[in-house]
Amino acid sequence: MIKMENIAKSYDGNTMVIRDIGLEIKKGEFFVLLGPSGCGKSTLLRMIAGLEEITAGDLWIDGRHANELLPKERNLSMVFQNYALFPHMTVRDNILFGLDARKVAKKEQDERLNKVAEIMGLAEYLKRKPAQLSGGQRQRVALARSICSQTPICLMDEPLSNLDAKLRGQMRGEIRRIQRMLGLTIVYVTHDQVEAMTMGDRIMVLNEGCVQQIGEPLTVYNDPENLQVATFIGMPQMNIFRARAEQEGLRLNGSLILRRCGGQPCPAPAEECIVGIRAEHFRRGNESTGYVLEAKAAMVEYTGDETQISFENGQGYSVVKWPGQIPAEAGEALTLGVDAEHLYFFDKDTGHRIRQDGGRSQ
Amino acid sequence: MKHARHRLLGAAAYLLPALLIFVVFTLYPFVLTCVQSVFTTNAKGDLIGFGGLDNYVRLFQSALYRISLKNTIVYIVLTVPGTMVLSLGMALLTSRDRKGMGIFRTIFTLTMGISVAAASMFWTFMFHPTMGLLNTAIEMFGGEKIGWLTDMDIAIVSISIVTIWMNTGYCYLILLGGLKSIDKTYYECADIAGVSGWQRLKRVTLPLLSPFLFYVLVISVVNAFQSFGVIDMMTHGGPANSTNLLVYSIYEDVFVNYNYSFAAAQGVVLFVIVTGISLFQMKIVERRVTYQ
Numbered sequence A: 001m002i003k004m005e006n007i008a009k010s011y012d013g014n015t016m017v018i019r020d021i022g023l024e025i026k027k028g029e030f031f032v033l034l035g036p037s038g039c040g041k042s043t044l045l046r047m048i049a050g051l052e053e054i055t056a057g058d059l060w061i062d063g064r065h066a067n068e069l070l071p072k073e074r075n076l077s078m079v080f081q082n083y084a085l086f087p088h089m090t091v092r093d094n095i096l097f098g099l100d101a102r103k104v105a106k107k108e109q110d111e112r113l114n115k116v117a118e119i120m121g122l123a124e125y126l127k128r129k130p131a132q133l134s135g136g137q138r139q140r141v142a143l144a145r146s147i148c149s150q151t152p153i154c155l156m157d158e159p160l161s162n163l164d165a166k167l168r169g170q171m172r173g174e175i176r177r178i179q180r181m182l183g184l185t186i187v188y189v190t191h192d193q194v195e196a197m198t199m200g201d202r203i204m205v206l207n208e209g210c211v212q213q214i215g216e217p218l219t220v221y222n223d224p225e226n227l228q229v230a231t232f233i234g235m236p237q238m239n240i241f242r243a244r245a246e247q248e249g250l251r252l253n254g255s256l257i258l259r260r261c262g263g264q265p266c267p268a269p270a271e272e273c274i275v276g277i278r279a280e281h282f283r284r285g286n287e288s289t290g291y292v293l294e295a296k297a298a299m300v301e302y303t304g305d306e307t308q309i310s311f312e313n314g315q316g317y318s319v320v321k322w323p324g325q326i327p328a329e330a331g332e333a334l335t336l337g338v339d340a341e342h343l344y345f346f347d348k349d350t351g352h353r354i355r356q357d358g359g360r361s362q
Numbered sequence B: 001m002k003h004a005r006h007r008l009l010g011a012a013a014y015l016l017p018a019l020l021i022f023v024v025f026t027l028y029p030f031v032l033t034c035v036q037s038v039f040t041t042n043a044k045g046d047l048i049g050f051g052g053l054d055n056y057v058r059l060f061q062s063a064l065y066r067i068s069l070k071n072t073i074v075y076i077v078l079t080v081p082g083t084m085v086l087s088l089g090m091a092l093l094t095s096r097d098r099k100g101m102g103i104f105r106t107i108f109t110l111t112m113g114i115s116v117a118a119a120s121m122f123w124t125f126m127f128h129p130t131m132g133l134l135n136t137a138i139e140m141f142g143g144e145k146i147g148w149l150t151d152m153d154i155a156i157v158s159i160s161i162v163t164i165w166m167n168t169g170y171c172y173l174i175l176l177g178g179l180k181s182i183d184k185t186y187y188e189c190a191d192i193a194g195v196s197g198w199q200r201l202k203r204v205t206l207p208l209l210s211p212f213l214f215y216v217l218v219i220s221v222v223n224a225f226q227s228f229g230v231i232d233m234m235t236h237g238g239p240a241n242s243t244n245l246l247v248y249s250i251y252e253d254v255f256v257n258y259n260y261s262f263a264a265a266q267g268v269v270l271f272v273i274v275t276g277i278s279l280f281q282m283k284i285v286e287r288r289v290t291y292q
């Protein structure tokens, strides 16, 4: 449906905001562009929309070379972060905006309107002006306008970022439901990893204009390609340590030691590297498999359904996370177990993932 | 209780300066004018007898007053739409950020810095029957000379041209600022939907610009009612009262005819007219304005 080859963008002719991006988005796919603020997500989306010129590379939309197509010729719709609802038009006129220009007959317009208003639960608000709607309702109108245009591709730039947490959760599900129902191809920009994980069929992680990884949400989470992706996805952030291989195990940040238990091989793929461990991958207690870390609890936090305990790691704090309400106190000694498969190694200079094929004996 | 009184005193202290200025310079002269208008006055302006509504009756019977009322209407009909269309057009043309646009923007706003006197002089030369640039140009192309300020039917048009020329700069600046303040995503939304050209202007740009258009409308109308300088310098209301507007007529009755109470009555009527039109604008026209 959408294909990019070596796409690059520069606003001023010097600095590249987007570098060498290649990807293919399939029909009916929910594709998420995820990345920190300023990494170029909006820029990439706007290039697809035709609102921003493409500096280099090729863009195909629905089989057509699209670099030079006008926005309206690309047959897509867009939901903006601020919704871009016209304050002087009623909800109805806002939803139908552009259908006249696309030469849709009045009768057909009414049919579409009624159907969309029903799906989106907007039927009773059609005569209101946007100013008389709540944030969530406005968001729905913006979405309804996009659906009403019946374009196969829908672009969304952080459409939920102006909503409160509860509404955001609700709209996540709703957008996903409608996307499935209508078979829309959605390109969805967000910096919220929860949105990315829960909504996307595939995620593209972007950083400083470069693709870090493209893959299904769980793949990206379980098998990050590099340090950027590993630390960007996951709450709390993956714990990162500088690791040095020693006799009895791995020295972390020059202070803690990740001790190997009974006959485990030395895990490190290199003399020095970076090791990452997710908070939930620490096991509680002193089982004699895998690796063990002795630390001292610095702070204990309960969110109700889970417990987070942080400990000093020689260069700051690391976090472990367990489901349930675990009795613990600051200052208490912690014995944490980790399985070999839950150790992520990264090159200490490049941050690239170092994969180990099976166990390596000493 | 004490607290409330304290706050009232505080509020009064803050309001006092503005209130004082309003009373001395606006309310007092206005009341004085109203009082004057129902008396008769001598040439020095002293009240010499109660006249009731005599002045008003005389006013509506006066052929000259009716002419100046008609002139004012013609003048408004010419200058208000003229100024608005011209300044809107120029603002639309220069609202995009392109190289060299700054030059045009500067040129278009230049008239703001020109005084009425200078503008009148400049245009008097332009309109000069034999040496003026306009007639010279017309003759060059084989046309017939036009009596810009001497022809009874043309003079009001000429005066209107000068007024438009003088007011456009300011209105242009307001509308340009208004266009610049419109969120770009509205246009992008229109681009993607394929709404362009005239449709985009009608459905997107103008409605979003409406608060600014409304402001420009209101001040243009009020300015037109109060227009005096250009008339005084270029035509003195002539030829044959064809450019005699309401304010100029008041001026003549005070400073030429020394007919104070009659002028006062005209002042009151002008006040009623302007208030009425302003109310109409605020109640009816402003309904179609959407503030963002």
Ligand SMILES: Nc1ncnc2c1ncn2[C@@H]1O[C@H](COP(=O)(O)OP(=O)(O)OP(=O)(O)O)[C@@H](O)[C@H]1O
Pocket: A011, A012, A017, A035, A036, A037, A038, A039, A040, A041, A042, A043, A044, A191
């Ligand atoms: N019109 C522009 N002119 C020049 N530079 C721009 C322009 N728009 C964006 N940039 C730059 O391009 C980079 C990427 O911007 P972009 O808006 O795509 O980021 P983003 O990932 O959408 O960020 P956010 O999550 O904050 O919206 C930024 O460094 C930004 O400063």
Ligand SMILES: [Mg+2]
Pocket: A041, A042, A043, A157
């Ligand atoms: Mg953005």
